[in-house]
Amino acid sequence: MLTLGISLLVGSVGTLIHNLSFSSSFSFRKHFPVACRTLGLSVTHGNEIALPSVNKVINESWGVRLLVGLPVGLSSAKVIDHKDAIAEALRVPADSVEMRYANDGLIVDIVTQQMPTRLPYKAPDDPDSYRVLIGVNQRNEPRYYDFDGSYPHLLIGGISGGGKSVILRSILTTLVSGPAPDLYLCDLKGGVELGIFRRLACVKGFGTTIEDVRRLAAELEAEMLRRYAILAENGAQSWTGKKAILVIDELADFKSRAGDPDAKVKAEIKAIIARISAKGRAAGVLLVLATQRPSADVVDGMIKTNIAASICFRTRDTTQSRIILDSPAAADLPDIPGRLIFQTAYDETLQAPFLSAEEARRLIADLPQRQHEEVVQNEPHINQADAMDCDIIEL
Numbered sequence: 001m002l003t004l005g006i007s008l009l010v011g012s013v014g015t016l017i018h019n020l021s022f023s024s025s026f027s028f029r030k031h032f033p034v035a036c037r038t039l040g041l042s043v044t045h046g047n048e049i050a051l052p053s054v055n056k057v058i059n060e061s062w063g064v065r066l067l068v069g070l071p072v073g074l075s076s077a078k079v080i081d082h083k084d085a086i087a088e089a090l091r092v093p094a095d096s097v098e099m100r101y102a103n104d105g106l107i108v109d110i111v112t113q114q115m116p117t118r119l120p121y122k123a124p125d126d127p128d129s130y131r132v133l134i135g136v137n138q139r140n141e142p143r144y145y146d147f148d149g150s151y152p153h154l155l156i157g158g159i160s161g162g163g164k165s166v167i168l169r170s171i172l173t174t175l176v177s178g179p180a181p182d183l184y185l186c187d188l189k190g191g192v193e194l195g196i197f198r199r200l201a202c203v204k205g206f207g208t209t210i211e212d213v214r215r216l217a218a219e220l221e222a223e224m225l226r227r228y229a230i231l232a233e234n235g236a237q238s239w240t241g242k243k244a245i246l247v248i249d250e251l252a253d254f255k256s257r258a259g260d261p262d263a264k265v266k267a268e269i270k271a272i273i274a275r276i277s278a279k280g281r282a283a284g285v286l287l288v289l290a291t292q293r294p295s296a297d298v299v300d301g302m303i304k305t306n307i308a309a310s311i312c313f314r315t316r317d318t319t320q321s322r323i324i325l326d327s328p329a330a331a332d333l334p335d336i337p338g339r340l341i342f343q344t345a346y347d348e349t350l351q352a353p354f355l356s357a358e359e360a361r362r363l364i365a366d367l368p369q370r371q372h373e374e375v376v377q378n379e380p381h382i383n384q385a386d387a388m389d390c391d392i393i394e395l
């Protein structure tokens with residue numbers, strides 16, 4: 001019989017005290033199988049009914065972990081689909097229950113510790129690493145996206161005000177302060193968000209118009225093909241040199257509309273992005289694509305199948321959430337800026353680090369800058385006078 005009366009003081013990033021008491025007679029070992037039986041999560045062999053069994057109950061600093069064995073014939077996916085109903089039967093809030101398949105069974109975490117609502121940005125420990133912090137989970141464990149890892153390309157979506165600009169800022173600040181990959185930054189919101197990075201030496205191109213995006217995407221594709229030729233010449237499988245990353249904010253601007261004078265350029269951009277998403281990884285060429293208006297027209301057709309990692313802040317509705325995550329979950333996220341679902345092999349709710357524009361400017365102030373001539377050459381819409389002013393322009 002498990003007795004829990006939990007009063008947890010959440011760690012340094014949070015300031016919340018959360019109380020959750022399970023009834024003194026509550027037994028997860030007993031109630032989990034009962035809940036499964038009621039919900040039809042069982043397998044029948046003749047007269048016998050086989051049910052999931054809780055093999056171990058582990059008390060953790062953040063709550064309780066159940067190790068659940070499943071009868072042959074009952075899939076973990078089916079049990080996970082009933083997560084909310086199981087939570088109700090166990091008398092715990094649905095959003096405190098996390099389930100995932102592991103080691104021939106199911107891990108069920110009942111997390112009583114609350115997430116912080118603000119997590120300070122932390123500079124990277126390892127300057128050579130392509131790992132960027134995406135946030136911490138309810139257990140305060142950090143989660144990273146690794147541009148050098150097995151989930152190529154990153155899609156970021158969610159409603160206005162959810163935290164896309166802030167996470168892009170923290171991802172870019174980490175990258176430029178660390179391995180400084182070649183960056184091609186396209187800020188279709190007029191350069192307001194990504195502009196603070198535009199003068200850095202590692203920024204190979206900066207664009208604010210659809211035509212800029214076409215030019216930069218084409219440049220990057222040419223670089224990808226150049227790298228493939230070098231790989232072929234050397235009989236190598238994958239690029240070990242510097243990565244090159246195309247960042248586009250806002251993807252929805254490529255949506256096709258009837259009579260659109262930019263239709264041809266947009267189609268060209270989508271085609272290039274689709275080719276980079278399919279072939280870029282081996283050449284160290286990667287995409288970070290952000291949108292506050294996820295539409296099937298742009299996301300599905302173009303890239304979805306090749307983008308392996310997604311960050312989704314709260315969405316307006318389940319349709320938008322499905323476009324990014326293939327699940328409705330992001331529509332139910334609480335209205336907390338920086339709260340997101342990070343999807344790689346599985347989905348996890350995280351709180352993203354907060355980094356203000358002022359702090360980011362301060363952190364990158366001493367990094368190598370581009371020469372003025374380079375700025376003019378790479379950003380043809382900027383004239384010489386603008387370029388000369390560039391160090392004092394507040395973007």
Ligand SMILES: Nc1ncnc2c1ncn2[C@@H]1O[C@H](COP(=O)(O)OP(=O)(O)OP(=O)(O)O)[C@@H](O)[C@H]1O
Pocket residue numbers: 117118119158159160161162163164165166167292337338339351352353354355
């Ligand atoms: N990780 C975070 N932690 C705490 N607060 C955050 C976080 N991210 C964003 N916010 C708050 O939410 C505000 C809006 O965030 P942000 O500008 O990133 O939204 P957005 O999704 O980019 O919106 P839009 O698409 O309209 O530009 C920020 O100014 C900040 O106050």
